[in-house]
Amino acid sequence: MNPDDDLQTIRTQPPAPPVSLATGGEPAQGSANYHLGREVARGGMGCILEAEDRKLARTVAAKAVLLDSDMDEGTKQRFIREAEVLARLSHPNIVPIYDIVWEDGLPLFYTMKLVKGRTLQHILNELCNEHPEDLRDFTLDRLLLIFRKVCDAVAFAHSKGVLHRDLKPENIMVGEFGEVLVMDWGLAKVLNDEVRESAASDSSFTAPSGASPTATLQGAVMGTPKYMSPEQAMGQIAELDERSDIFSLGGILYAILTLRPPVDGKDLHEILEKVKTGGITPPTAFGVTTGAHARHVKGEVLEAKKIKPLPHIESGRVPAALSAVAMKALALDKAKRYQNVAAFSADIERYQTGFATSAENAGFAKQAALLIKRNKGIFTTAFAAWLIVTALAVWFVFNLRAKEQRATKAEAVAVQEKETARQALAKSQLDLAEKEFERGKFIEAQKILTETPESFRDANWRFLQAHSSDFTARLSLPGKGAALRLQFLPQGDRFAARCSSGVIGIFSLTGRQIGDSAPVNGSGAFRIDSAGGRIAFAASASEVAVQEVATGKLV
Structure with missing residues (x-):
């Protein structure tokens, strides 16, 4: 409504001179106690004036009824009901009422706390205009905290059986010191108060063709079209309950996220039709960057691709979790909305504290990602520790492998050196055996050849072995005749x-013979034990004799 419209007047009394209670003067009564000053705001049923409470010497806000004729019964009942509702709702986030002033049997105005600040709608407009100070002060997180305070106020009202029915950003005041107050309870409905409700409503409502979509409507359709619930838009007064306010709260959250109302249209009828049919675009559709932003006619609903990134959100896009929460609150079917404000506010708190909301049906992957995000410091430390442990493990494995490779190489070298030494030893043995053979020391040569490893018994070895054996076979021992069979003792310094x-x-x-000789029969076969201490041989066809090597004595 136009603040300068002189067709509407405010019934007031001229201000009386101030009276000091400290001097014992009698305070003025009724309207005379208040000095009404400048207009602060104006609504559909009245306006807010700044007033001076002379009795308590304080500045208050006075809500007065706009009158261009006598007050009808409906307007009177709504005004009285608003004052009574405020008196019933004592909450930090609901503006407190101080007094109500009557004159000539009619409520003239009531006084309440004067809140100095801005409406949430004004803040959202400044954010949309990318005002630097507001972008700095009103981050998405702070806006969500403001919204949760609004939820606290509405939840308290619901606990007292009161519906607001006109929740919107314009009816939320944000004070200079962070206060958040839900204002304008003029359309409030007290549940189970059907008589007062009937008197305060008009069932013959018809939406005026020139009505503003942001103005509060009176009659069977009560509320602000862009934020009212479908049951309000259809005039189903009896169907209104706490979930109707939850729909409007969803609209406020939608505006916080997208900086625009949940529904828009060229005229009031188009908006109401969208509300009735649930024609609401999800918030995630907004904030898409394009190369050029096409101009649009006022009132036209913008396509998502034509909207620039949202300036108050770091990523420029509405988080999917918050979009899901808003759309659940804005469900066309009341049964699919949040069933109470506490559950709605709890989902906002879950988002702010890094948990999944009930509206998004988060899976395991999302829950795990949020867990990591919530405990970023712990997981960062754990990840760093894991990297260190992994690096140490990799270093240990590579170092161990390098050591194994060095050991294997050293072993191979040792084996090669051992083999070389064996070959050298075998060669020296063969050389020595050959020299002994050349000197005619066939027994010594044969002993050396016997000790030569089999792998080194080459053609030269076989030659020496064959010829030394031939010479040994023709060996003649003093007094004993030719040696027919010969075997070296393990000690290598004698032979049998x-x-x-x-x-x-x-x-x-x-x-030279050592010890006695022993007679043998048959082939004369004999064996020397492994220790080289005794010789076993066939003494007769049925007897085996054993002789001591050291003494030559028979055992």
Whole structure:
């Protein structure tokens, strides 16, 4: 309404001179106690004036009824009901009422706390205009805190059986010191108060063709079209309950997220039709960047692709979780909305504290991502520790592998060196055996050849072995005849021989006999034990004799 419209007047009394209570003067009564000053705001049923409470020497706000004729019964009942509702609702986020002034049997005005600040709608407009100070002061997180305070106020009202029915950003005051107050309870409905409700409403409502979509409507359709619930838009007064206010709260959250109302249209009828049918675009559709932003006619609903990034949200896009919360509150079917304000506010708190909301049906991956985000410091530390442990493990594995490779290489070198040493030893043995053979020391040569490893018994070895054996076979021992069978003792310094004379004796490498000789039968086969201490041989066809090597004595 136009603040300068002189067809509407405010019935007031001329201000009386101030009276000091401290001097014992009698305070003025009724309207005379208040000095009404400048207009602060104006609504559909009345306006807000700044007033001076002379009794308590304080500045208050006075809501007066706009009158161009006598007050009808409906207007009177709504005004009285608003004052009574405010008196019933004592809450930090609901503006408190101080007094109501009557004159000539009619309520003239009531006084309440004067809140110095701005409406939430004004703040959202400044954000939309990208005002630097508001973008700095009113981040999305702070706007959500403001919204939760509004939820607290509405939840308290619902607990007292009161519906607001006209919740919108324009009816929320944000004070200079962070106060958040829900204002304008003129359309409030007290549940189970059907008599007062009937007197305060007009069932013959018809939406005026020139009515503003942001103005509060009176009659069967009560509220602000862009924020009212579908049941309000259809005039179903009896169907209104707490979930109707929850729809309007969803509209406020929608405006906080997108900086625009949940529904828009060219005229009031188009807006009401969208409200009735649930034609609301999800908030995630807004904030899409394009190369050029097309101009649009006032009142036309913008396409998502034509809207620039949202300036008050860091990413420029509405978070999907908050979009889901808003759309749940704005559900066409009341049963699909939040069933109470506390559940609605709890989902906002979950989002702000890093938890998944009930509206988004988050899966395991989303829950895990939010868990990491909530405990970013812990997970960052844990991840850094994991990287360190992994790096140490990798270093240890590589270092161990390097050591193993070095050990394997060293082992291979050692094996090669050992093999080289064996080859050198075998070669030296063969050289020594060959020299002994050349000197005619066939027994010594044969002993050396016997000790040569099999893998080094080459053609040269076989030659020396064959010829030394031939010479050994023709060996003649003093007094015993030719040596027919010969075997070296393990010690290598003597050998046992079966002689042609039919005896077995122990001889030194020079052919000197050690100990006694023992007679043998048959082939004269004999064996020396592994210790080289005894010789076993066939003494007869049925007897085996054992002889001590050291002494040559028979055992």
